[in-house]
Amino acid sequence: MNFIKNNTKNEKTNTEPSPKTKTSSAPLRNRGLLSAITPIGIEFNKNEFALGENYCRIYSVIKYPPEVSIGWLSRLTGIPGTIVSISVTPIDNADFSNTMSRTVSEYRAAAESTKDQLERSRKIKAADDAEKIMKQIDQDNGNASGFGLQIMVLSRDKEDFTDKCSRIESAANALGCRVRILSNLQKDAYMHLSATYPQQKIINDIIERPFLLSTFTGGYPYAENGFCDTEGYYLGKNSSGGIVLFDLWKRSTTRTNSNITLVGDSGMGKSTALKHLILSEAARGTKIIIIDPEGEYKEICLSEYIKGKWIDVAGGRGGVINPLQVRPAPRDDDEEEKGVKDQGVDLSGVGDLAIHLKTLDTFFSLYLPSLTDSHKALLELVLIELYKQFGITWDTDVTKLKNAVYPTFTDLYNLIHGKKETDKSKFALYDELELLLSSAANGADRGLWNGQTTIDGNSNCICLDTKAVTSMGSRILSAQYFNVLSWCWQEMSKNKTERVMLIADECWMLIDPRCPQSLEFLRNAEKRARKYEGSVVVSTQQLVDFLDPQVKMYGQPVLDMPTIKLLFSLSGKGLEEAVEVFGLNTAQTELVGSKQRGAALMNIGAQKMKIQFSFSDERLAMFGKGGGR
Ligand SMILES: Nc1ncnc2c1ncn2[C@@H]1O[C@H](COP(=O)(O)OP(=O)(O)OP(=O)(O)O)[C@@H](O)[C@H]1O
């Protein structure tokens, strides 16, 4: 009986569909297996052979270690780019016991007769091991069989072929196995391994060894060395070159949300990994919203693969998000949201307007840090009056209102101006407020915020480009980032069953230590996202902004809460902080500090592993040139 394990199925060189193949209708073809059983041409040499375009070599295992641990075989049978064949021949337990008994006697006699101390202890050990097996068969009903193991390397690239051969040899050495190429027997070995031929006696005689069935099966020869979520898409490769098959939406006891944290120094590959996620998720039908402070997602968003909507939210040319439009905000309660509203007042008793006034308080704190408590209190009163004038009260259900019904900054400014004249007792305060808001109403910032919301979220992918805001200073940048974020949350929470992935790249730009509420908003969004089939992806170069003592109570959960974390290379203080925040051990610290572009420590649920984001040139070309080189 022959069992064949094909580890070449995910190898790029062997599985790519031909350009003429229609991927949607054609059945999936495993080209590695197809070319192995129906090669175009075969040419056998002494130690290797050519199978179509592939370089091939078959290794046979001729010696096994005397002692093994659970899963021992998987290290040899799970090497990517190889085909493994295991032949099993049932043997009679009684015959086997007799043979073993003879073997024990031979070892014992040899141990007695030798004068070499080392040799003697080896023979005694071998006799003890054989006796143990005999006992297992006799007393514990163990089953013995004859096993033979062959490993075939298959590659179109000579260098890759040599690499894989070395990997097999070193994996065998590390295990205490001995592998042989069986010179001049490659043809017989190939026939023995092939599913279309019976076992070849000449090979069987060389490679077959008796084993307890439990020893072999306990070696997990069929264990995959990759990471597999069963569904999803290729994310990257793990440290042993195995495929990481990832499903962002998978839930388990340790994967309770679909949020992702990406941290890493500049140029280490965060945005590249994100672009791969965007393309992969878009192909699965997930709606994508990107906050793009570096203007690097335009190309991918408008590409033929996505055909999304790109909006410049930096000054009216592309679109305005009116901060005064009442939008829902994620709430910090652990209650399941029942979705039942009574005229805008939900079960928690807090209406949309009340929640939005809090969002506005955060917005104004970021935009105008010099606002005093008195300014804020007065501004809130004016806002309530303004909303009342526009027919919006505590009880209004805003979900049915159109963008055009909301007041703008001009309306707010005019109301304050009017109040200044009618309420002389607070003239000075109104006057200051008027001055502070004049830029948003009539000055340089009016293009950003003064107007009704003009952007609409009706697309499978929306890229909100805030690049041009960067030059307006950190105050305006963080306020606009927050304004955009609150609009994104509105989009995410519109439909509880639609999968939405929100990507907040360079998220540190949102943070102002004087205003922890912006991070509180983000933390609440992460907390609530799973109830809306949402995924919040936060990417940052810097940890320090999140860990500032003034904002740490919200900043740390923003980094910590996602059940998927990707730590790209970090250096200096960033690395020290990562060690503390993510509890990295020495090996993990070494990996994160190793300055490898495109490599990350992936923390997924309770598992930590190295992932290498490795893409073909074609795939990289799909990401566009926005990320630089
Ligand atoms: N996995 C990868 N494979 C090949 N090239 C990569 C990979 N990751 C990154 N690069 C290259 O490095 C460049 C910079 O990477 P990327 O933009 O992803 O870095 P980043 O971590 O987002 O940096 P920043 O924080 O400055 O935005 C990319 O444009 C790409 O050319």
Ligand SMILES: [Mg+2]
């Ligand atoms: Mg980037």
